[in-house]
Amino acid sequence: MNLFKRFPLILALALFMHGMASAAQAQEKIVVVTNLNNDVQVLDKKGLIDLFMGKYAAFPNGKVATPIDIEMDAELKSQFYKSLVGLPLARVNAYWSRLKFSGRVKPPAVEQTLDDIKLRLEEDESALAYVYESTVTDNMKVVYRFD
Amino acid sequence: MINVQGLGFRFSLFLVVAAMLVVLTTAEFFYRATYENEINEANNDIEELFQTVGATASIAAFLEDEDLAKEAINGLVKTNKILAASIKSETLYYQANVTEAINKNTEPRVFVVRHPFMPEESLAEVNVYPNFEYIISQAEKISTDNSYSLYAEALVVGIVALFITYYIIISPMLRVGRSLHKITPGTNERIDMPDYHAKSEIGALVKDTNQLLSKVEEQFTQERQLREEIEFLEKRFRMLFENAKTATVLMAENGIIELRNKAFNDLVEKTGLGIKQDYGELLDELFDTPEAMKSALQEAFARNEFATGEYKLKSSADESAIWVQLIASPLITEEGERYFQLALNDISSRRQELQKLALQADFDALTGIYNRNGGEKLIAKLMRKDHQFALALIDLNGFKAVNDIYGHDAGDEVLIFVAEQLKEKIRKNDVAIRWGGDEFMLLLQADDEDSVQKVVDKVNSGVKQPFYFNNETKPTVVSMSVGVAFYPETSRNLHALIKLADIAMYKAKQNKVSAPDDYLIFANQYRLDDEDMS
Numbered sequence: 001m002n003l004f005k006r007f008p009l010i011l012a013l014a015l016f017m018h019g020m021a022s023a024a025q026a027q028e029k030i031v032v033v034t035n036l037n038n039d040v041q042v043l044d045k046k047g048l049i050d051l052f053m054g055k056y057a058a059f060p061n062g063k064v065a066t067p068i069d070i071e072m073d074a075e076l077k078s079q080f081y082k083s084l085v086g087l088p089l090a091r092v093n094a095y096w097s098r099l100k101f102s103g104r105v106k107p108p109a110v111e112q113t114l115d116d117i118k119l120r121l122e123e124d125e126s127a128l129a130y131v132y133e134s135t136v137t138d139n140m141k142v143v144y145r146f147d
Numbered sequence: 148m149i150n151v152q153g154l155g156f157r158f159s160l161f162l163v164v165a166a167m168l169v170v171l172t173t174a175e176f177f178y179r180a181t182y183e184n185e186i187n188e189a190n191n192d193i194e195e196l197f198q199t200v201g202a203t204a205s206i207a208a209f210l211e212d213e214d215l216a217k218e219a220i221n222g223l224v225k226t227n228k229i230l231a232a233s234i235k236s237e238t239l240y241y242q243a244n245v246t247e248a249i250n251k252n253t254e255p256r257v258f259v260v261r262h263p264f265m266p267e268e269s270l271a272e273v274n275v276y277p278n279f280e281y282i283i284s285q286a287e288k289i290s291t292d293n294s295y296s297l298y299a300e301a302l303v304v305g306i307v308a309l310f311i312t313y314y315i316i317i318s319p320m321l322r323v324g325r326s327l328h329k330i331t332p333g334t335n336e337r338i339d340m341p342d343y344h345a346k347s348e349i350g351a352l353v354k355d356t357n358q359l360l361s362k363v364e365e366q367f368t369q370e371r372q373l374r375e376e377i378e379f380l381e382k383r384f385r386m387l388f389e390n391a392k393t394a395t396v397l398m399a400e401n402g403i404i405e406l407r408n409k410a411f412n413d414l415v416e417k418t419g420l421g422i423k424q425d426y427g428e429l430l431d432e433l434f435d436t437p438e439a440m441k442s443a444l445q446e447a448f449a450r451n452e453f454a455t456g457e458y459k460l461k462s463s464a465d466e467s468a469i470w471v472q473l474i475a476s477p478l479i480t481e482e483g484e485r486y487f488q489l490a491l492n493d494i495s496s497r498r499q500e501l502q503k504l505a506l507q508a509d510f511d512a513l514t515g516i517y518n519r520n521g522g523e524k525l526i527a528k529l530m531r532k533d534h535q536f537a538l539a540l541i542d543l544n545g546f547k548a549v550n551d552i553y554g555h556d557a558g559d560e561v562l563i564f565v566a567e568q569l570k571e572k573i574r575k576n577d578v579a580i581r582w583g584g585d586e587f588m589l590l591l592q593a594d595d596e597d598s599v600q601k602v603v604d605k606v607n608s609g610v611k612q613p614f615y616f617n618n619e620t621k622p623t624v625v626s627m628s629v630g631v632a633f634y635p636e637t638s639r640n641l642h643a644l645i646k647l648a649d650i651a652m653y654k655a656k657q658n659k660v661s662a663p664d665d666y667l668i669f670a671n672q673y674r675l676d677d678e679d680m681s
Binding site: 087095 | 265
């Protein structure tokens with residue numbers, strides 16, 4: 001009897017907890033990182049767009065830049081592009097499809113998992129990737145933070 | 148086939164002309180509207196065309212990619228509506244046909260090319276030069292086509308309207324009209340109701356017309372009946388008038404005969420006067436005594452009565468006298484004209500008959516002298532007028548023998564001979580009478596015996612002349628015995644007078660052999676008077 005009386009309260013509490021969890025996940029920030037040894041300390045959003053959308057293949061300091069897309073974590077990728085150019089992934093893919101035959105402009109390189117990206121970032125000085133802020137390691141240098 | 152004056156042709160002509168006028172007045176407006184619409188459309192099209200290449204131009208400006216810029220600009224220029232286009236950014240310039248466009252003084256439309264990922268940032272400008280020549284020619288073409296289609300539409304509407312009116316209005320009306328044209332008024336023919344028009348205006352027209360025809364027929368029938376009745380009557384009247392035995396004329400006041408029948412013409416022919424238009428006032432030329440007739444008629448007419456009388460007509464010498472009974476009545480027509488109706492009944496034969504009857508009553512048929520009846524009347528008349536006269540009663544001697552020997556015809560001959568002798572020998576004022584059988588009588592104007600003796604002697608000498616019958620050589624002789632009485636000396640009474648003469652004659656008869664010269668004896672009045680008066 002007592003348990004039934006309290007049921008609505010319990011339910012409300014459970015829902016509240018669940019909501020808090022979701023918000024925590026959505027609010028998880030994405031950062032753009034490079035190899036620790038990269039000279040670039042910081043990048044602006046325009047510079048990121050120019051690199052990730054193929055306008056330039058080099059950092060402002062003239063060194064080659066290799067932007068990297070994550071293949072397996074679609075959520076991360078989608079969230080990144082949404083934040084960067086305000087477009088859904090489909091549009092981004094369409095953009096690249098259009099430019100595919102020009103040959104002059106290249107889309108970002110592709111790594112499968114976050115671990116692959118971590119590895120690439122450690123090995124490749126030109127690498128430029130996006131990860132969740134929580135997964136940033138000591139081997140990464142954050143050059144841009146999305147608010 | 149097509150009646151230029153007909154409703155169908157007129158209607159469609161007016162319709163087409165009206166449609167053409169409407170098209171003519173509206174075509175300019177439509178042309179202008181279409182033209183402006185087309186220009187606006189073209190401008191919109193240019194905007195839309197730019198939208199289709201806008202993304203490419205945007206990417207080209209972002210990537211500073213000349214190939215992409217070319218693709219975008221060429222894509223624009225490829226369409227007819229765009230003459231030239233150019234893209235210009237800080238790092239990029241590409242154009243197609245711009246020189247030509249500038250030569251033609253074409254104003255470009257300027258579009259801003261924005262950053263594909265940062266719309267707030269503009270990267271380049273695209274100038275689009277519309278192909279106004281083409282746009283205008285297109286607009287004109289479409290406007291003209293529209294106008295033409297309007298004209299064609301008007302024409303089609305006219306033709307369709309013609310067909311519709313023809314089948315809905317004109318055709319049934321034509322049928323009604325033809326039907327009406329064929330109908331003879333007054334017959335039982337009627338207009339057929341056109342199909343599906345029983346409740347339409349045409350149907351109403353047909354109904355009304357049929358009602359009118361019915362009325363006309365009714366009137367015609369009535370009039371025909373009336374006319375037939377009148378004709379029948381007229382025929383009868385004419386027959387009555389023409390075949391009437393009474394000569395009838397209708398005469399105007401001036402004597403002109405308006406109407407005459409056959410009997411009248413026949414009567415006129417008998418008078419010897421030809422058929423003429425008139426015979427004087429009141430037909431007086433026809434009458435023997437016009438004055439008497441006219442005065443009698445005018446007297447009656449003055450009293451507004453009919454006049455009747457018997458009058459003798461003029462007649463040619465060889466014809467016997469024509470007597471008519473005239474009935475004349477004045478007539479006044481409704482218009483106030485005065486006419487006379489004169490009916491002339493030929494009564495000649497009746498009159499002759501009467502005369503003949505009178506003659507037969509008073510005269511002897513065989514000898515032509517007075518008979519006893521006539522003689523008695525004559526004596527009575529003389530006695531009434533108190534004339535003095537001598538009555539000589541004559542009896543023939545020997546007559547019976549002639550009758551017996553030679554027959555009655557011979558006897559008649561003797562009687563005729565004697566009568567002739569009597570007529571011949573007496574004086575002008577004397578009268579001979581066949582008293583009956585072989586008895587004769589003379590009424591002599593005489594009061595003395597001598598003068599009587601003288602006349603009777605003369606007669607006797609004539610009567611005594613010999614006869615030769617049937618070539619007989621022996622002559623036959625008749626003689627007479629005479630008894631004479633005087634009025635009023637012998638007697639004032641007729642019967643007594645005759646009786647006394649008869650007695651005297653009987654006396655004389657006794658002398659016929661003994662003293663044939665003493666054949667005349669005068670009656671003795673006194674003795675008889677005494678006898679008879681007693």
